[in-house]
Amino acid sequence: MTAPTPSRTYDLSFARYVYDHIDGGQRLKLCMQCGACSGSCPIGTQMDHGPRKLFMMIRAGMKEAVLTSNTIWNCVSCYNCVVRCPRQVPITYILHDLSALAIEEGYAEAKKADNARFAKAFWWSATVFGRTDERLVTARYYFSSGLGEGIKKGMANQAIALAMVKTKRMHLGMPHKVKGVGELKAIVAKAAEIQARHGKEG
Amino acid sequence: MDKKTGAYLCQGCGLGDALDIAALEKVAKAEFKLPVIKTHACLCGDEGVALIKADLEAGAVTLPVIGACSPRVMTDRFQFPNAQVLRANLREQVIWSHPAGDEDTQMLAEDMLRMAFTQATKLNAPTPWKEGEFATTLLVVGGGYAGLTAANEAVKAGHDVLLVEKSAQLGGSARGWTKVVPSDPPYREPQDNPLPALVAKVEANKAIRVARNATVTKTAGMPGKFQIELSDGSTHLVGAIVLATGSRPYDATKLGHLGYGASPDVITNVELEIKLASGKVTTKNGQAPKTVAFIQCAGSRDPAHLPYCSSVCCSVSLKQAIQLAKADPQTMVYIVYEEMRTPGQAEEFYRAAQDAGVIFMKGKANKVANGAGLTVTVADELLGQEVPLGPLDLVVLATGMVPNSTDVDAPAQEYGAELLNPDINPYPAADESYKPAPIVPTGGPILNLQYRQGPHLPMLADGFADSHYICFPYETRRTGIYACGPVRRPMDMAETADDARGAVLKAIQVIANAAEGASVHPRVGDLSYPKIGLSACTKCRRCTVECPFGAIDETEQDYPVVNPTRCRRCGTCMGACPVRTIAFDNYSVDMLSSMVKAVNIPDEFDEKPRILVIACENDAYPALDMAGIARHQYSAFVRILPVRCLGSMNLLLINDALSGGYDGVVLMGCKPGDDYQCHFVKGSAMAKERLSKIAETLKSMQLEPERVTMVEASIADSARLPKVIDELVATFDTIGPNPFKGL
Amino acid sequence: MNPKPQSQTVLVVGGGIGGISAALEAAETGCEVVLIEKGPSLGGRVAALNRYFPKMCHPTCGLEINFQRIKRNPRLKVFTMSEVTAITGGPGNFKATIVTRPRYVKPNCTACGDCAKVATSEVADAFNYGLGTVKAAYLPHAMAFPMRYVLAPEVAGTPEGQSIKAACKVGAIDLDEQPTHFDLSVGAVIWATGWQPYPATNLTAYRYDALADVITNVEMERLAAHDGPTKGQILRRSDGTPAKKVALIQCAGSRDLNHLPYCSRICCLASMKHALYVREQHPDAQVDIYYIDIRAHDKLEAFYRKLKADGQVRWLKSKPARIEPGADGRPVVCGENTLTREVYAEPYDLVVLATGMQPSAKPPMETAMDDYGFVVGHEGGVIGAGVATGPLDVSMSVQSATAAALGAVQAVRR
Incomplete structure (x- = not known):
């Protein structure tokens, strides 16, 4: 089932779809538009709308604007908004689920290739260190589309990186490794083997 | 029994060290020839108290004058059965405010005693006014939620009730509502309407006499003795009155800009209640509405309509929205608001409405258009754009409330109409963007008070019969008449029920006190009351006009007549009287004037000016006490005369002071104006008014008008007043000595 | 018909404006009343307020009148330093145990200093x-x-x-004083224990603990009071300089499911009063009020309009997300202005958190209360009065206390 596209402002069909189909969507009803979330966001200035306004746009039935918004992609999962939200709206989950909906409904085509490259970088970090190192993952992802493009992206997102460092979502220096990387590799190999047996894609 | 004044001088708390006590004794002995003069190292100790008690019991003394600490402390220690006590404030206002062992400090202490001993000669024990029978029945006017609650609660406290309802039915404006805003935890679900059960309870109660289709045609008399005449011709004697006439919705026909009248599907919140009560909410097409918008503040918070917030509309809309959303979850319900006002526990109800799927849009509804369905144009502040909200099947205007302070069906009366004017203007004077025209209720009086000042309860502002006192919400200007519920202030049902209980308490309290001849708030228990010597009266009517509580009426011969239980004992009448023929047993112009004259005035070559400070005993006087506690020092040339209220300050006092050689007179009283703080409403304003007329007198005495001045003083001015006093003393010094000195 | 009450005495617990009012209203209606206060003097929270909204008058003025009423009324007995530790029985026949802590100063103290x-x-x-x-x-x-x-x-x-x-020349000091307790037989109990400020330390994002110039609204009252620690000058705690750019943050704990789920009702208006304090002291001062909704109910709307007319007071519809220390040590308020979508980081001389009210004590007997700890209803138990029943302003507290006094009169007159 696809989300309905409202024909007029504040038609609630899209909002109601979000309430029912998005993780934490019911809780969204309680948002009182205080702005604590958008104010808490380390990269709030980078977002076109920020979660607070995005939620109002959901109510207003602005489906396309919501699903093409960069807000749903830019969440760094710091959870500052979630802990501060006076109405206990699970903002992070909602944004993540909305980005999934955006892909599902084809609003995020342009991002798809990007996502695949990002996933590859993520996987690399996970298997090599047993952790995701935000700095290295990002760097590997940026440079996956060529050296020049990588530098450009890196420079453009400097502010975000700094904010992430500040909110402890990224650290500088050597990547932390989990204990027993060897065992991890064995586990990953086993997982790959099981997946192959079930004939699923990687 | 002859009056025998005794002097008791305390040597404790440093008094013995700072003052020459023997010289003080000499004042009592040589000047006043008091029969008993005693000193003690600690008068408030058991031994000291026993000393005074023994003299009282032996009959050696009938009126002890205690020269020690402020009358504001040790009150319980110095309380003796059946005896009046006077206190000379030698501690806080003498030795704590002025240097020890100083000549001027000593002179001040001696003058303090002279004033007190003189006061003693003029003080009589008040005989309470208890003439005739006193009624204990309560009149409750209005048979809505407030009135029904009041009637029911009064009976529970043991009082009979006469309940007067204008319409044919009890229950008031919320009678037909199916559900009401929740007041019980968890505050989430609309609650059952308590009115049907309450109406049944009141109707079944034999102690409540209900008069339907009735209005009050006459209210004469006073607390404990109100004579009531109803429109059915019956007459009744009641002790006190609870005014519970409630409110009515703001006239929606004035809300054309919000689409009212343009379509039958633009309705008010009250009209929606009627639809909800019918069990089926439909639009003009007979269909259940699928899209509904509530427009908040329809008329309220609007200088062109109702400048105040009607308080309940947010919660009422939440309730109605929940009812619609629950009836059909597919309905799209919007509330267009500017500020969502769900104070206290009601915040939970806001969340409940959100949970039910109601959509809240912050912004002003600028236009309601009627085309293919209704469209509300909202300046949506959160989206940052103008939004056409529609097509809508139903638009509900959350219209505010207008108090029923008058009977709109009765003809207006010219006499006393000024009582309906706002007493204050609470709105910002300088702000052109929010300048509501003063609201003056139209129609006739509800109680038809047969008072000299007019038939209405005086209004505070916006047509509400409210109190202006934060600490004393039931203190209005008509003793024994207590307004409650939305006629007093916009309030919800839970608060109305509490308010009705509070008003009933005040009503049964005034009944109890009136029968004892005792005053109610703020001079609770005061047994004195003003007596008017008619032989000297010039029928000038100042007392009847100026009494803040309308306590004085006029006879057919135009003589003033006091209604003692209406009186709050401020003495404004006594201050107003040009011939000084109004006096209390224990408080009079003669007494104050004698105290003023009791002070020794050194001649001009001594260079010891004397300044009379006439201080309000509730604010300025305690502030000066606290100045002493903080050991703030000020000139010892001042002589402080406490008064019940500056309203009781008669111009004669100023005259006497200046002709007696004082170099200046300072009035210290509470703030007048829109935020007036005088607990007798107009006392300081009256004093100011009187002062404006004294310039003439001063001129005739060849005195500088600067010798008399007024200082606005609050109780928190303990640090400021000493400075103000010193500055004024310096000013009087530059004017030079009073030429009347020594004459 | 209920049985006759065993005692006609009314016990009022709590000596703030609610308890004082309830005690006086009952006593002036003829009841014998015992008023119990935990602290050393009466007046509670209002005694520590500088002024009241909307009249900007001093709470001590009303207290003075009330204290005079108490002094004049032989039917009203006051016990300070005392708490009620147990209540049994029911209307008409309660037994209450009262414990008095040592004051070490006997009643013969003359307050000479x-x-x-x-x-x-x-x-x-x-x-x-x-x-x-x-x-x-x-x-x-x-x-x-x-x-x-x-x-x-x-x-x-x-x-x-x-x-x-x-x-002490009058021998009023008793260093060996021990806690004492006594039992009272009373016909009605009015519970008027009022409120306490919600702990600002719980609001970790606002760094009340770490930043000297982040204070609470009740502290602001003392800073502005003539008899307060700064003699009425609103000064920064960090360096003692005047605060000329001040942020007032609403709903610091209130309307927040992580803290106080209810609205504390008075904070918006109290903050407007604080804005006036600052503006009166410095004609060039700038005050920013951060809010979610401005709740100036009924006639208090006029007070809001008064403040709105002041161009030096800004209104920002935003719940600030956090407060950070600025480079110059000043607190920086960070958040999103919901009307402009601007994400701000604004430095201030002083930040005042409008912390809400929470009930301060629970009756020591089974009592109907809501989830927040406020006393609701009174059938068969103690009668709630004032802020013990919910967040109220002073006028509403007195109204509630007067209503409670009626409940007590009904119980003992039965």
Whole structure:
């Protein structure tokens, strides 16, 4: 089932779809538009709308604007908004689920290739260190589309990186490794083997 | 029994060290020839108290004058059965405010005693006014939620009730509502309407006499003795009155800009209640509405309509929205608001409405258009754009409330109409963007008070019969008449029920006190009351006009007549009287004037000016006490005369002071104006008014008008007043000595 | 018909404006009343307020009248330093146990102040919310009723205590005073224990603990009070300079499911009053009010309009997300302005958190209460009054207290 596209402002069909189909969507009803979330966001200035306004746009039935918004992609999962939200709206989950909906409904085509490259970088970090190192993952992802493009992206997102460092979502220096990387590799190999047996894609 | 004044001088708390006590004794002995003069190292100790008690019991003394600490402390220690006590404030206002062992400090202490001993000669024990029978029945006017609650609660406290309802039915404006805003935890679900059960309870109660289709045609008399005449011709004697006439919705026909009248599907919140009560909410097409918008503040918070917030509309809309959303979850319900006002526990109800799927849009509804369905144009502040909200099947205007302070069906009366004017203007004077025209209720009086000042309860502002006192919400200007519920202030049902209980308490309290001849708030228990010597009266009517509580009426011969239980004992009448023929047993112009004259005035070559400070005993006087506690020092040339209220300050006092050689007179009283703080409403304003007329007198005495001045003083001015006093003393010094000195 | 009450006495617990009003209204209607107060003097929270909204008048003015009423009324007995530890029974026949903590100063104290002169150590000034210190022998404040000194327990058993005792000329110091308890038989109990400020330390994102210039609304009252720690000057705690750019943050804890789920009702208006305090002291001062909804109910709308007319007061519809220390040490308020979508980081001289009210004590007997701890209803139990029943302003508290007095009168007159 696809989300309905409202024909007029504040038609609630899209909002109601979000309430029912998005993780934490019911809780969204309680948002009182205080702005604590958008104010808490380390990269709030980078977002076109920020979660607070995005939620109002959901109510207003602005489906396309919501699903093409960069807000749903830019969440760094710091959870500052979630802990501060006076109405206990699970903002992070909602944004993540909305980005999934955006892909599902084809609003995020342009991002798809990007996502695949990002996933590859993520996987690399996970298997090599047993952790995701935000700095290295990002760097590997940026440079996956060529050296020049990588530098450009890196420079453009400097502010975000700094904010992430500040909110402890990224650290500088050597990547932390989990204990027993060897065992991890064995586990990953086993997982790959099981997946192959079930004939699923990687 | 002859009056025998005794002097008791305390040597404790440093008094013995700072003052020459023997010289003080000499004042009592040589000047006043008091029969008993005693000193003690600690008068408030058991031994000291026993000393005074023994003299009282032996009959050696009938009126002890205690020269020690402020009358504001040790009150319980110095309380003796059946005896009046006077206190000379030698501690806080003498030795704590002025240097020890100083000549001027000593002179001040001696003058303090002279004033007190003189006061003693003029003080009589008040005989309470208890003439005739006193009624204990309560009149409750209005048979809505407030009135029904009041009637029911009064009976529970043991009082009979006469309940007067204008319409044919009890229950008031919320009678037909199916559900009401929740007041019980968890505050989430609309609650059952308590009115049907309450109406049944009141109707079944034999102690409540209900008069339907009735209005009050006459209210004469006073607390404990109100004579009531109803429109059915019956007459009744009641002790006190609870005014519970409630409110009515703001006239929606004035809300054309919000689409009212343009379509039958633009309705008010009250009209929606009627639809909800019918069990089926439909639009003009007979269909259940699928899209509904509530427009908040329809008329309220609007200088062109109702400048105040009607308080309940947010919660009422939440309730109605929940009812619609629950009836059909597919309905799209919007509330267009500017500020969502769900104070206290009601915040939970806001969340409940959100949970039910109601959509809240912050912004002003600028236009309601009627085309293919209704469209509300909202300046949506959160989206940052103008939004056409529609097509809508139903638009509900959350219209505010207008108090029923008058009977709109009765003809207006010219006499006393000024009582309906706002007493204050609470709105910002300088702000052109929010300048509501003063609201003056139209129609006739509800109680038809047969008072000299007019038939209405005086209004505070916006047509509400409210109190202006934060600490004393039931203190209005008509003793024994207590307004409650939305006629007093916009309030919800839970608060109305509490308010009705509070008003009933005040009503049964005034009944109890009136029968004892005792005053109610703020001079609770005061047994004195003003007596008017008619032989000297010039029928000038100042007392009847100026009494803040309308306590004085006029006879057919135009003589003033006091209604003692209406009186709050401020003495404004006594201050107003040009011939000084109004006096209390224990408080009079003669007494104050004698105290003023009791002070020794050194001649001009001594260079010891004397300044009379006439201080309000509730604010300025305690502030000066606290100045002493903080050991703030000020000139010892001042002589402080406490008064019940500056309203009781008669111009004669100023005259006497200046002709007696004082170099200046300072009035210290509470703030007048829109935020007036005088607990007798107009006392300081009256004093100011009187002062404006004294310039003439001063001129005739060849005195500088600067010798008399007024200082606005609050109780928190303990640090400021000493400075103000010193500055004024310096000013009087530059004017030079009073030429009347020594004459 | 209910049985006749065993006792006609009314017990009022809590000596703030609610308890004082309930006690007086009942006593002036003819009841015998016992008023119990935990602290050393009456007045509760309002005694520590500088002024009231919307009239900007002083709470001490009304307290003065009420104290006079108490002094005049032989039917009303006051016990300070006391708490009710147990209540049994029901309307008409309650038994209450009252415990009185030592004050170390007997009723014959004349408040002359000789004890304070010889006291050498200082203790936290509770009346000023710990913003300053007082001598270990102290008068709670200039308007204290009863007007009696208190000795801090810290010095009772010390040589300093002995020298304080020696200094008292009337022998009012009793260093050996022990807690005492007594039982009362009463016909009605009015529970008026009021509120306490929600702890600002719980609001970790606002860094009340770490930043000296982040204070609470109740502390602001003391800073603005003429008898407060700064003699009424609104000064920064960090360096003592005047605060000329001030942020007032609403709903600091209130309307928040992580803290106080309800609205505390008074904070918006109290903050407007604070804006006036600042604006009166400095004509060039700038005050920013951060809010979710401005709740100026009924006639208090006029007060809001008064403040709205002041161009130097800005209104930002935003719940600030956090407060950070700025490079110059000033607190920086960060958040999103919901009307402009601007994400701001604004430095201030002083930030005042409008912390809400929470109920301060629970009756020591089974009582109907809501999830927040407010007393609701009173059938068969104690009668709630004032803020013990919900967040109320002063006027509404007195209204509620007067209603509670009626409940008590009904119970004992039955």
